[in-house]
Amino acid sequence: xxxxxxxxxxxxxxxxxxxxxxxxxxxERIAALTQVADLSFKLALAGRIEPxxxxxxxxxxxxxxxxxxxxxxxxxxxxxxxxxxxxxIEQLAWxxxxxxxxxxxxxxxxxxxxxxxEIALIKAGVELPSPPAxxxxxxxxxxxxxxxxxxx
Numbered sequence: 001x002x003x004x005x006x007x008x009x010x011x012x013x014x015x016x017x018x019x020x021x022x023x024x025x026x027x028e029r030i031a032a033l034t035q036v037a038d039l040s041f042k043l044a045l046a047g048r049i050e051p052x053x054x055x056x057x058x059x060x061x062x063x064x065x066x067x068x069x070x071x072x073x074x075x076x077x078x079x080x081x082x083x084x085x086x087x088x089i090e091q092l093a094w095x096x097x098x099x100x101x102x103x104x105x106x107x108x109x110x111x112x113x114x115x116x117x118e119i120a121l122i123k124a125g126v127e128l129p130s131p132p133a134x135x136x137x138x139x140x141x142x143x144x145x146x147x148x149x150x151x152x
Contacts, residue, residue, distance in 0.1 A: 026068050033061040041085070044092055051106045055113055058085050072124070075137075079121050086114035101137040 038152030040054040055062035062082045069075050118128060 005033065007092050023068070026064065027150060030061070030064050030068065033057070033064050037061045037085070041089065044089070047096070047101065049095065050102070051089050052109050053101070054092075055089050055110050058082060059113065076121065076124055076126055077119055079124070080126070082113065082120065083117045086117055 037054070037057040037060075040049060040057040043049045044051045047141035059082075062078060066075060066076050069078060090107060093110045094100060096111040097104050097107050121128060
């Protein structure tokens, strides 16, 4: 009996189910990062923050989502969603640069991140559509802008 008491006294205490707690915290983190990504894009559109801040928020969200995803098809869907967001952020950065309200650095940073996502998608066997032709400015008689980056 004394051996039984000693065995139970020094046995490792039972651990609560940490995986359930971790999953709950991961869901909460993704929800918070989703809000950050959405709000930062809106703030960048309004010119209140730089596009690179929206870019960083989107990358943080992707990383958090990938940590919770095991299926390859779900991972590809996350990369596609992020790719679309990266294209919008990159376009915003170029628009700001062309309007004299931003630097080319932010646009190139967005481009580099978008290309990183594209590379991951291509390695996964996903075919990406060709980019659409630039649109003309409504009400303008000028031809649509060329999809060419500014020269240094």
